[in-house]
Amino acid sequence: MFQLYIIHFDKSFHGTRHYIGFTSLTLEERLKKHQKSGSRFTRGAVKHGILLESIHALGSYSDPYLAREAEIKIKKQHNSALYCPLCKDDTKYHRAYQQRIRRKEKKEVEK
Secondary structure (H helix, E strand, O other): OOOEEEEEEEEEEEOOEEEEEEEEOOOHHHHHHHOOOHHHHHHHHHOOOOOOEEEEEEEEEEEHHHHHHHHHHHHHOOOOHHOOOOOOHHHOOOHHHHHHHHHHHHHHHHO
């Protein structure tokens, strides 16, 4: 079983406060691994003194290809805060989402 997850950082790193990935490990094991070595991105965050505050499951998949597909779909949206339980209600992190809403409203007014 593969789990899609999101890690919340205590402060912004390269314009984001989140890391999205998938794993066959438990979420606790994966968070510990990210804190020690992890991906290149989380290694950089830890090196700059950023805490990896929490990890949350976004879904479970039986096939790693499906998990990777879901990960890419979320990353392409460039608005991971919508998927973070700690940030989803905080609109200051939803800049891309707010921009999409404004564009949609503008198109409707033009019609």
